[in-house]
Amino acid sequence: MTAQIIIDRMFDLSDETRAEGQRRFFKTGKGEYGENDKFIGVNMPSLRATIKDAHAIPLDELEILLDSEFHEIRMAGLLILVQKYKKKKLYSQDEMVAFYLDNLAAANNWDLVDSTAYHILGDYLLDKPRETLYDLASSESVWFRRIAIVSTLALIKKRQYETTFELVEMLKHHKEDILQKALGWALREVIKKGGKVEGLGYIEKNKLSLPKKVISIAIEDLSPIEKSKVRGA
Template sequence: MTAKEIQLQLEKASTPEKRDFLPHFFKTGKGGYGEGDKFIGVIVPDIRKIAKANKSLPSNELTDLLNNEYHECRMCALFILVEKFKKANEADRKQIVDFYLAHSHRINNWDLVDLSSKDILGEYLIDKEDRKILYKLAKSELLWDQRIAVIATFAFIKKSDFTDIINLSEQFLSHKHDLMHKAVGWMLREAGKRDKTVLINFLNKHHKVMPRTMLRYSLEKLTAEEKAYYMKK
């Protein structure tokens, strides 16, 4: 199987409705965060099926697929990486993570980040004491690197490990982009679902300076009274 053949499989699974809808949804117009991105028009479940059927794709073809101009081809490449990571030994997992980070400029939309970061970088770092790479990514000038760092912490949050999401959330309090406000708010909400005290302590310390979108996302699982209290403040 080659990257070109996988693209043909994706094209067969496309629909005119999705091909018309997705460019608008992902802000591909001039000045949008997805400016210039192209879509074949395939739904995520179908992309996953194609990825699972082609999870033995060689590295050179995987590189071509990730460098493809079409969004769904890049997503398929990332799903294949996730499948490879699940079955890999420690040495191979390190190689997959290195490959993933070396191509982070091609993981260039929020859904591509969200569907891969926690399952590759996050899972790799769960048992690692050294998580400096998260903070290196957080300081990157590339928005997608920054979002990768935040979403990777979901893997830790599921294990009730909240240190990194709290640290990163504090670093991003003054971030200008709405996509980062949403990502941080989402992860704070997930932390709060597992340990409400962690979220409340963060809110008590930072709610007055949190971007409104970040605050609103983080509050979604709190009571109506708690939401009103923090939004009013």
């Protein structure tokens, strides 16, 4: 399979009415986080069906997809990379992670980040130093910063929480809504995935400096009594 075959199949599935809704949903207006992103109107079930057997595509062909101006085509490329990473065929995980990092600009909206970051980068760093995450967290790009914190979901599943707390500390002063939601999500996952004591302890220690939105998302699965206790009510 080639990139052009995938692109042609995607355009065969395109729908302008759906594309218009996607442009609104993903905030592509002037000054919004997805400003100028382009959509062709392919839904996710159709996209996934199109690429289900594409894991053998070479990386140079995959790069064509990631360089596309169209959101769904970049998504297709990123999801194929996740497939390739999990199958561990043709390329080593070292090669695929390096490729992912070289092409991070393709992941320039929250769904593109969330569909890939912890599946590839987070998984890869389970038993490795985490400098890459701290470098990404220092980026001017809100999407690189979101990649850093979302990648820790893989660590959280293995009850490795400290990197999440350190990144929240680095990122909590940023005002972007799309980043604060990710910080809250990561802390909520700590609480849900075996780290309730550690997660609530971190929030209690830092609740005066944590944005209210981050705390609200982090504790949304707690009981009303627990929520009141966290908020000090």
